[in-house]
Amino acid sequence: MKTIRIAVVGTGWIGHIRAMTCASHALVGELHIADIDSEVAIRSAQATSAASWTTDYHELLDTVDAAIISTTPETTHYPIARDFLQAGKHVLLEKPIGLTLEEADDLIELAERSNLKLSIGYTQRFNPRYAYIKKCIDEGLVGAPVTALISRHITRAIGAKIAGRGELGPAQMEATHDIDLVLWWLGNGVRAKTVYARSVFGMMREKHGLPDCTWIMVSNDDGTTFTIGANWNLPVEYPGMNSVIVEFIGRDGALFVDETHRDVLLTTVKNGLQRPLSTMPGEQAGHVFQGPMEAETRHFIESVALDRPVLVTARQARAVMEITLAAEMSAESLQPIALPLK
Numbered sequence: 298m299k300t301i302r303i304a305v306v307g308t309g310w311i312g313h314i315r316a317m318t319c320a321s322h323a324l325v326g327e328l329h330i331a332d333i334d335s336e337v338a339i340r341s342a343q344a345t346s347a348a349s350w351t352t353d354y355h356e357l358l359d360t361v362d363a364a365i366i367s368t369t370p371e372t373t374h375y376p377i378a379r380d381f382l383q384a385g386k387h388v389l390l391e392k393p394i395g396l397t398l399e400e401a402d403d404l405i406e407l408a409e410r411s412n413l414k415l416s417i418g419y420t421q422r423f424n425p426r427y428a429y430i431k432k433c434i435d436e437g438l439v440g441a442p443v444t445a446l447i448s449r450h451i452t453r454a455i456g457a458k459i460a461g462r463g464e465l466g467p468a469q470m471e472a473t474h475d476i477d478l479v480l481w482w483l484g485n486g487v488r489a490k491t492v493y494a495r496s497v498f499g500m501m502r503e504k505h506g507l508p509d510c511t512w513i514m515v516s517n518d519d520g521t522t523f524t525i526g527a528n529w530n531l532p533v534e535y536p537g538m539n540s541v542i543v544e545f546i547g548r549d550g551a552l553f554v555d556e557t558h559r560d561v562l563l564t565t566v567k568n569g570l571q572r573p574l575s576t577m578p579g580e581q582a583g584h585v586f587q588g589p590m591e592a593e594t595r596h597f598i599e600s601v602a603l604d605r606p607v608l609v610t611a612r613q614a615r616a617v618m619e620i621t622l623a624a625e626m627s628a629e630s631l632q633p634i635a636l637p638l639k
Contacts, residue, residue: 300326301602302361306354306377308332308341311391311418311578311590312367318586318594319365320345324602329357355380363387363414363601365594370463375400378415382407387414389597392473393465394614398622398638401615408611414600416607417614419477420578423589423596426554427478430545433552434482440549442483447475448526451539453500455576456529460505468494468511468624472527474577476515477609477617479523482545489616491516492623493633500530513624537575 303325305316312332319325328347331354332338342350351357354377357364364381366374366388375395381388382404394417395401408415421427433439449471459470480487492515496508510528517523531540543554563571574580579588600607623634 298324299602300324301363301598302327302329302348303598303601304329304331304354304357304361304364304381305341306331306357306364306366307368307373308337309367309369312365313341313344314578314581314586314590315365315367315389315594316341316345316347317581318591319598320347322595322598324598327361329361331357358384358386361386363389363597365389365597367391367418371465372396372463375404378404379407382411382413382415385411385413387601389416389418389594391418392477392614393417393469393618393621394611395618398615398619401611401618405611405615414597414607415611416597416600416609417611418593419474419609419614419617420589420593421474421478422481422608423592426556427543430543430552430554431482434545434547435484438550439545439547439552441547442521443546443548444521445479445482445523445546446526446542446544447478447523448528448542449475449539450526450528450531450541451577452531452533452535452537453529454533455538456501456509457505459529460501460507464507466496466507466511466625467509467527467529468496468513468628469618469621471529472511472513472525472624473617473621475525475527476513476620477613479515479525480613480616483517483519483521485613486519487521488518489515489620489623489636490518491633491635492620492627494624494627495631496628508628511624511628513620513627515620534570538572539575539577 330342330347330350338350494513496511499509509530513525541556545552561574574587578590627634
């Protein structure tokens with residue numbers, strides 16, 4: 298059986314999860330680690346028994362078959378992905394695909410010209426609950442789609458962790474996952490036509506200059522609409538790390554998902570209340586992994602090694618990015634924004 302050589306670039310929170318998954322996959326023959334922080338790189342290399350580690354990802358361009366890019370800040374996504382694609386390597390890139398549509402278009406052109414796989418880390422597609430919604434819609438169980446709502450709230454501890462990486466707000470860093478979900482559910486033939494958004498500033502403004510929440514309404518060319526609420530200021534005392542409510546309404550039925558993540562709590566005298574299994578990416582729990590990120594990483598490995606299509610395409614990620622950019626423009630101008638963006 299053919300195995301592949303894979304690099305994980307950036308092995309902090311998310312990258313380390315990716316690296317651990319790669320290390321346990323039978324189709325990965327060699328794992329190589331890159332992180333600008335040598336201590337972080339060494340930690341991941343030791344935990345995964347990696348073939349090598351480096352602080353300069355350029356050293357791996359001629360060494361591997363594929364790369365998973367999990368670096369921060371998000372300004373690093375485009376140049377690193379571009380370098381690996383130019384070197385002829387398949388890429389799984391954490392969202393967003395870039396900071397501008399021009400960056401996204403360049404990466405797409407590079408990948409398509411060389412017949413390379415370029416997938417973007419929209420991990421929530423690998424959540425079984427959301428995959429079930431897709432299955433029901435595709436099978437016509439709820440009839441033709443009418444409207445959808447996703448309201449996602451994360452705690453301010455996680456919100457501050459994300460906001461501290463750069464200037465991207467809840468639209469591009471949080472709502473992006475749920476915009477991708479709804480577009481995926483609706484199918485590739487549906488195109489967003491108009492985006493209208495409002496942001497509210499609160500506790501995040503003083504330290505990060507960013508809104509606490511953004512609400513986004515999208516009107517599509519087929520007459521359907523959907524609304525996304527992205528909020529990252531839940532009190533630290535909230536029982537879970539994030540809370541999600543999903544409603545999908547069709548002509549003949551409806552689907553509802555309640556992911557308030559209040560099912561597993563650990564409290565100790567020493568450390569107080571802990572929420573061990575409630576972040577969006579997921580966590581290791583002994584011999585199993587709680588959450589969708591392991592499944593997404595395994596999917597990319599198998600797509601490369603077995604030459605299968607990726608579930609999340611770069612063109613789909615570009616469509617999501619265009620909506621998030623329009624949402625920020627709308628929230629600033631207080632006007633609806635027509636798509637496509639000029």
